[in-house]
Amino acid sequence: MPAPAYLTQHRNRFLEELIDWLRIPSVSADPKFHGDVLKAADYLKDKLAEAGATNVEICPTAGNPIVYGDYMAGPDRPTVLVYGHYDVQPADPYELWTSPPFEPVIKDEKIYARGACDDKGQVYMHVKALEMMLRAGGGAPCNIKFMFEGEEEIGSNNLGIFVKANKEKLQADVILISDTGILANDVPSIEVGLRGLSYHEVEVTGPNRDLHSGLYGGAVMNPINALCDMISSLHDANRHITIPGFYDKVDELSADERAEMAQAPFSETEFKQSIGLPAAVGEAGYTTPERTSIRPTLDVNGIWGGYTGEGAKTVIASKAYAKISMRLVPHQTSDEITALFQKHFESIAPAGITVKVTPHHGGEPVVTPTNSAAYRAAAKALETTFGKKPVPTRGGGSIPIVAMFKSELGLDSVLLGFGLDSDAIHSPNEHFGVFNFLKGIETIPEFYKEYAAATR
Structure with a gap:
């Protein structure tokens, strides 16, 4: 047969x-x-x-x-x-x-x-x-x-x-x-x-216990607020990653190579419709297919802390957490980017906050x-x-x-x-x-x- x-x-x-x-x-x-x-x-x-x-x-x-x-x-x-x-x-x-x-x-x-x-x-x-x-x-x-x-x-x-x-x-x-x-x-x-991968979990600690937000709010650094500020600072207004040295070894494609990539069929409208979003957002100066293939990225994959149950609990959490991943391109290496991320994230912690960065798996x-x-x-x-x-x-x-x-x-x-x-x-x-x-x-x-x- x-x-x-x-x-x-x-x-x-x-x-x-x-x-x-x-x-x-x-x-x-x-x-x-x-x-x-x-x-x-x-x-x-x-x-x-x-x-x-x-x-x-x-x-x-x-x-x-x-x-x-x-x-x-x-x-x-x-x-x-x-x-x-x-x-x-x-x-x-x-x-x-x-x-x-x-x-x-x-x-x-x-x-x-x-x-x-x-x-x-x-x-x-x-x-x-x-x-x-x-x-x-x-x-x-x-x-x-x-x-x-x-x-x-x-x-x-x-x-x-x-x-x-x-x-x-x-x-x-x-x-x-x-x-x-x-x-x-x-x-x-x-x-x-x-693309390669560098994946981390971060732990941000403030007071030694959860605090009443009425008694302590405005007088102590809130770890969740601090974590949000720290994460937000990892991109600038052009969605460029702000970690010093992050782009030093990025393989920049030539105009001809980018033009060749652009020959692949792609519909921006269908892309947006498929994920239910009104706009595609990313690093300035690059197309959506380029952002998802030849450019490195940084994304928060999870974030938590404080009270997340039903109803309300007025609390300033002692700790806040996030999982953060970076997709890498040639010639970045996971070890180098892991070290750069850890150093930078610890350096941007505001007064009253301590930071622990735990690397997870990576890839080249x-x-x-x-x-x-x-x-x-x-x-x-x-x-x-x-x-x-x-x-x-x-x-x-x-x-x-x-x-x-x-x-x-x-x-x-x-x-x-x-x-x-x-x-x-x-x-x-x-x-x-x-x-x-x-x-x-x-x-x-x-x-x-x-x-x-x-x-x-």
Whole structure:
């Protein structure tokens, strides 16, 4: 049976299997879901073996396990290492979901569930692509190694350790990752750049206890007020980040490079409508696509302190907190930006306030080559299945392990993702298009075919 016919015949089964996997709440950030994380790993292991992978195993780490498997087509074939993750973001706030996050439903040809796009749905494309190649395509033209982790959403703390300890096992020619997206279902694209990350939690302390705002208000520094002022000062009127030295190593694109980026289809109106805002706001002098890809940013991801319960409580809190992240671009490094942020944030604390900055996970920005055999293979594969040449783009998100793979394994990555910006990853009502899921299964074998041909 030809591969396209196989995909059509088994379409519903593929979707049902993915839905079964999405029911498992593999939230890595919350210890109460640890058993479910392990259950999700076992499900993936079983399905990878059923698809035809060999040497399938659960590899323990100090945290969540890594699922490994391979298919060896022959010693004369190129080897592709496929990376993905089976852990998912917390689903909170649950009340904003139109259907329960771990009771997947298909509505309007979209699969709604936490992890549907990021990254379970995209991981499962690779599992089913392997099955289709082996059962209907006459075999895979490349050696394929699969490495799926369960800690990506909490910083991949143990992946680097695993990679360093298993370099021979993971030896390959290129890494293939589907944890990104395309511009639109009629505009295929390949991400060739990712931003890095520097993430912090800050704690601001004032008085030694919560105080009555009538007795003490106006006479002491309120930590919540101080925190708001400090955060506000991190941008100027042009939305330029005010941390000294922050932009010193930023890779500034030339006018020609920016003009080339501008060729990618983008509608400012549709962008604003999609998120329900009347205007797009950002760093002066740059377009919205540039602000979300080639420029560094600073955002508050959470802020709290004082009384937040029902009704009123007139209190000046002893402490206030915030979580602050910065997206980085070449040639910034997370260590340098972490140090600059900590020094600056401590320096702007007003009298009567003490500050504690706790760095969390970080990651390095990367730019992947567009002249490699692997990139050309991915471009040809997308052109075959979408009917038009893909656009190279730079993504605004971070996949810190891409830089780690380059430093530890010496391998470049190809970011062959099929999600959309509108898929609401990390948000309530995350979803993944049925079209996108099936198109990924159709395209991945084409990549292997083109890459094998290009490396003969």
